[in-house]
Amino acid sequence: MGLSLALHVLSIIIWVGGMFFAYMILRPVAASQLEPAVRLKLWRGTFGSFFPWVWVAIVLTPLTGIMLTSPYNGFGNSPVHIHIMTTLGIIMMLIFMHVYFAPFKKLKQHLDAGDIPAAAGKLNQIRILVGINTLLGGLTVIVATAGKYYLL
Numbered sequence: 001m002g003l004s005l006a007l008h009v010l011s012i013i014i015w016v017g018g019m020f021f022a023y024m025i026l027r028p029v030a031a032s033q034l035e036p037a038v039r040l041k042l043w044r045g046t047f048g049s050f051f052p053w054v055w056v057a058i059v060l061t062p063l064t065g066i067m068l069t070s071p072y073n074g075f076g077n078s079p080v081h082i083h084i085m086t087t088l089g090i091i092m093m094l095i096f097m098h099v100y101f102a103p104f105k106k107l108k109q110h111l112d113a114g115d116i117p118a119a120a121g122k123l124n125q126i127r128i129l130v131g132i133n134t135l136l137g138g139l140t141v142i143v144a145t146a147g148k149y150y151l152l
């Protein structure tokens, strides 16, 4: 249980914290200081290094989460904040997989082909989706932690 909780929270810190840093800190600085071609290369490299960590997190999060339901004797008897956390977590995972297999893949293809405007369009899609996932991640952390005090 202790190890599961530690791995669960570590995975979330890496995933949600990484998105927060990318969206709130790096994005505005890169947008204000770098030309589109350089900026797109920076994001390609940044996502290329960050996304493998997200894959690890999205494998560990549900696995450890399921183990953490054992005190409740499984999902069926778990309180409502666990169900909300799981639902939001699944939505976040689906959004990430879409980002990875659709706009991120296209971003790399457009950059390899030297098509900067098309690559910029894909980066814009990733920006919106990572923004949504950052919000959902923050909301899920609130539900996961405060939820047990305020929800049934």
Ligand code: HEM
Residues within 6 Å of the ligand: 008, 009, 012, 016, 061, 062, 064, 065, 066, 067, 068, 069, 082, 085, 086, 088, 089, 090, 092, 136, 137, 138, 140, 141, 144, 145, 148
């Ligand atoms: C995807 C499936 C997930 C499952 C099955 C799951 C399940 C669980 C369970 C059973 C607990 C123990 C909570 C308790 O006993 O009150 C827990 C804790 C926690 N979960 Fe999740 N979770 C999932 C996803 C997420 C996501 C996506 C986040 C955040 C973005 C998250 C954040 C947390 C945090 C911060 C805790 C620690 C809460 C505390 O100890 O106060 N979980 N999770």
